[in-house]
Amino acid sequence: MGRVRDPATGDSVRVRDATVDDAPGIAAVHVASWKDAYAGLLPAAVLDGLSVAQRRRHWRRVLDPSSVDRVVIAARGDELLGFAHVGTAHDADAGPGTGQLVTIYLHPDVWGTGIGRQVHDAGLARLAERGHRRAVLWMLSTNARAARFYERQGWERDGCIRVQQFGGAVVIDHRWARGLPSA
Ligand SMILES: CC(C)(COP(=O)(O)OP(=O)(O)OC[C@H]1O[C@@H](n2cnc3c(N)ncnc32)[C@H](O)[C@@H]1OP(=O)(O)O)[C@@H](O)C(=O)NCCC(=O)NCCS
Numbered sequence: 001m002g003r004v005r006d007p008a009t010g011d012s013v014r015v016r017d018a019t020v021d022d023a024p025g026i027a028a029v030h031v032a033s034w035k036d037a038y039a040g041l042l043p044a045a046v047l048d049g050l051s052v053a054q055r056r057r058h059w060r061r062v063l064d065p066s067s068v069d070r071v072v073i074a075a076r077g078d079e080l081l082g083f084a085h086v087g088t089a090h091d092a093d094a095g096p097g098t099g100q101l102v103t104i105y106l107h108p109d110v111w112g113t114g115i116g117r118q119v120h121d122a123g124l125a126r127l128a129e130r131g132h133r134r135a136v137l138w139m140l141s142t143n144a145r146a147a148r149f150y151e152r153q154g155w156e157r158d159g160c161i162r163v164q165q166f167g168g169a170v171v172i173d174h175r176w177a178r179g180l181p182s183a
Pocket of ligand 1: 034104107116
């Protein structure tokens with residue numbers, strides 16, 4: 001999928017499809033990113049209770065060859081820096097051509113370096129290759145950094161919300177949508 005430079009270090013960053021062997025690295029980034037991104041937005045007990053081992057099991061399932069979802073990662077050598085997970089949208093009102101950016105997480109050390117956009121674009125390209133023409137994502141309504149990022153990448157809120165509970169706290173998610181480039 002190609003290489004980009006880490007602007008901070010000049011090192012080469014490779015963006016590629018993940019395999020099941022990437023599950024441990026993805027799990028570690030997932031937990032580190034949650035802890036920083038959601039500090040003050042989700043209860044501390046929820047963040048303190050995050051388990052890399054549990055996440056690893058989750059990602060092994062997602063990355064099983066039988067799974068239809070796709071995950072792309074950015075890595076510098078053996079060091080996994082971030083990932084995007086894409087699949088088909090399962091919302092009741094999603095049309096057949098609608099894909100979903102299920103998650104995108106970078107390690108906090110590389111936020112604001114341009115790697116997020118590279119992983120994002122590679123994930124959306126995977127959806128377009130599968131024939132999706134439109135995509136949605138769900139985002140915690142208070143996640144201002146991600147909202148700025150999605151606006152820059154052409155996403156817009158479509159007016160749908162959902163309510164979730166995390167450790168006793170009620171949080172609101174907004175749905176965002178955008179068209180996809182032709183494959
Ligand atoms: C959301 C997330 C993936 C976005 O990543 P990001 O760091 O904002 O995005 P990028 O890596 O593309 O960086 C873009 C920023 O880097 C800057 N930048 C620096 N060097 C750059 C380069 N060489 N190329 C592109 N942008 C560069 C851009 O100007 C931009 O800065 P700005 O925000 O001041 O405009 C990331 O912040 C993250 O993992 N957050 C925590 C998890 C999360 O909230 N996920 C979303 C859940 S719904």
